Amino acid sequence: xxxxxxxxxxxxxxxxxxxxxxxxxxxxxxxxxxxxxxxxxxxxxxxxxxxxxxxxxxxxxxxxxxxxxxxxxxxxxxxxxxxxxxxxxxxxxxxxxxxxxxxxxxxxxxxxxxxx
Amino acid sequence: xxxxxxxxxxxxxxxxxxxxxxxxxxxxxxxxxxxxxxxxxxxxxxxxxxxxxxxxxxxxxxxxxxxxxxxxxxxxxxxxxxxxxxxxxxxxxxxxxxxxxxxxxxxxxxxxx
Numbered sequence: 298x299x300x301x302x303x304x305x306x307x308x309x310x311x312x313x314x315x316x317x318x319x320x321x322x323x324x325x326x327x328x329x330x331x332x333x334x335x336x337x338x339x340x341x342x343x344x345x346x347x348x349x350x351x352x353x354x355x356x357x358x359x360x361x362x363x364x365x366x367x368x369x370x371x372x373x374x375x376x377x378x379x380x381x382x383x384x385x386x387x388x389x390x391x392x393x394x395x396x397x398x399x400x401x402x403x404x405x406x407x408x409x410x411x412x413x
Numbered sequence: 414x415x416x417x418x419x420x421x422x423x424x425x426x427x428x429x430x431x432x433x434x435x436x437x438x439x440x441x442x443x444x445x446x447x448x449x450x451x452x453x454x455x456x457x458x459x460x461x462x463x464x465x466x467x468x469x470x471x472x473x474x475x476x477x478x479x480x481x482x483x484x485x486x487x488x489x490x491x492x493x494x495x496x497x498x499x500x501x502x503x504x505x506x507x508x509x510x511x512x513x514x515x516x517x518x519x520x521x522x523x524x525x526x
Contacts, residue, residue, distance in 0.1 A: 301456070330513070339419075339502050339516030340457065353511045388456055392512075400512055401447075404456030 299323065301405035303389050309411045315377040318408045322370070322391030328352075330402060331364055331374050332388040340388055346372065379412045386410070415440060417505050419517030426524050432490040434520045436503035439484065443505040447514070448477065448488050451500045460501070461488070493524045 302321040310316050322329050327348050332340035343362065345353040348369040357364070361380070366372040376383055386407040392400050418437045426432045436446075444465055449457035463470045463477040463486065470477045476489040490497055500521050504514040 328512075337519070339417075339504075339518050340514075341516070342513050345511055345513055353513055390456070400508075401459045401462075402514065404449075404458065406454065406456050 301389055301391055301403055303387075303405040303408055305408055306406065307409050307411075309413065310379055312381055312412050313378040315375065316379055316410060317373050317375045318387050318389075318410075320372045320374070320389030320405060322372070322389070323393075323403055326391035326393045326403070327369070328392045328400075329366055329372050330390040330392075331372070332390065332404075334386040334388055334407070336385070343374070376410075379410075381412050384410055384412045415515055417503060417515050417517045419503050419520060421520060422518070423521045424523070426493045426522065428493065428495060428524055428526050430493050430524075432488075432493045432497070432522055432524070434488045434501055434503070434522075435485065436487065436505075436517050437483075437485045438505050438515075440505070440507075441484070442507050443515075445506040445508050445512075446477070446479065446486050447504050447506070448475075449502045449504065449516075451502065451519075457502060490522075493522075495524045495526045498522055498524050 329346045331343045334340040343357045344364045346366040349366045364374045388407045390402040390404045392402045447462035448460045450460045451457040461472050465481050474491045479486045500519045503517040
């Protein structure tokens with residue numbers, strides 16, 4: 298079974314530029330998550346999709362971050378304009394409804410963003 | 414109240430020793446506690462998870478101990494190996510809600526050969 302795919306793996310941009318990340322979840326997984334992982338910290342959920350609807354975006358800085366999941370499969374996360382503090386690894390994860398009580402989130406390798 | 418506090422920040426253990434990582438939470442609504450292992454350049458991967466209706470769960474060399482009254486849980490790695498060197502994250506979730514994870518800050522484990 299193929300895992301969660303993300304691209305690009307690395308991105309370096311100047312502050313105030315725009316950037317977009319792409320995620321392809323595991324086939325059949327209805328739930329998709331975007332996390333921000335700042336160096337030395339645990340992942341922080343930015344947005345959660347159930348199919349193509351947003352379930353939770355309470356920690357998404359909506360003035361500069363946006364995300365979409367068209368057709369309930371692939372997803373893109375965009376930052377416009379980027380700030381220095383956006384330097385982080387952006388992780389995508391997916392999950393499917395499983396046995397009650399245990400839903401494993403499968404993570405992609407992440408995109409490391411450096412904002413100069 | 415949504416935080417999960419994890420300690421220590423880093424840990425060095427001799428090969429064959431026991432590695433212990435601790436986590437504490439405040440929100441009693443949390444009812445699912447996974448541990449994730451992350452190697453450099455990789456995404457986190459589920460290691461082991463527990464529900465609060467049991468006090469301990471063991472899978473191979475990895476054991477979660479859960480203390481519901483103290484709102485604490487810990488990961489024990491028995492017979493630690495150099496291949497266990499990674500960053501470990503505890504997390505907590507509410508399964509009746511959106512199931513989002515609240516992660517701890519991570520523990521960087523180094524096992525010396």
